[in-house]
Amino acid sequence: MIEDLKLKNYAPGTRAQYVACAKRFAAFHMRSPAELGEREIRDFLLALVFERATVEKLKMHVAALKFLYGTTLRRPEEIVALPWPKVPHRLPDILSGTEVERLIAAIEPLLHRAVVMAAYGSGLRIKEASLSSRRRHRQQAEAHSCARREARTRPLRAAARPAAGLPARVLAAGVGSRHGPPSD
Template structure:
């Protein structure tokens, strides 16, 4: 990730926060979320967030509850503020004052075989069928599917290499024989249409 350039529109405190996140190789999305959430505290205070007191943080969290802010959102804000107070302004005592709320996790809805078949057959586009099959069959997120490259398909070990997984981590996903066969069909069609290349994306945006 390129290092942001300090200019007159960026305060020294904000730049320090950005530098701290860059040093830890936070993703762009995480950086945007942290900047937004710390900005919420600044808006609540009406002043710079590094001037917050433990009582300010308590009032901030109480107001969030009264406003009906969802628990996952509140916990995400806590993560951002803990990072800010621990690493950027060196106030770990304030970070410890922030309370994370218990949040019961619901079990995901599992589709039946018929429902999966209807989902995959909802499109006649081979590219879309292959992308949906990868997402479902290999358990990948939409962003992970969109970032796959042809070289990420390891037919010898029957694996998919996911380079930009959650948290920016690398991982491997299992590749079934049926899914490999479908991807090979898409490779042939994509090559014929001139959109697939050995060093290119597995699902290039230019293909509709």
């Protein structure tokens, strides 16, 4: 099992956990996992449930046994019906109104406080607020680079227009502008 875990490039911590789970499974039945089947796997996992093992611990054991039987022992039929434990979703802690006021009042400078108040008031999550901030900075940088490029090329385009022999109505519309020539 250790060699298979290394070949699949599992993290050292995950390898150690999977091996420990497999050892615990073998010790529970006092036999080699190669001699055991689906019924013994289920009995072991039910014993973990009755011991009040955490959902995370149960999930780790299921993952280790699925790897052991599916990859190392090449007996995937033993684990096909093995269910993943349901992980309950915890609700986030909600701050009271006074806690929110104290938190916002502690933010300095005033500009940062205003940004946090706007994000909080509009219901943005932290990641959404930071992404919109990054996007806004990127758009501002692009706008500035477009303006600089426009300023650098304006004299060149003005000099090239008469030489190109363009009609007066096209010249008046500003060839090369972002909007293009006028449509008829």
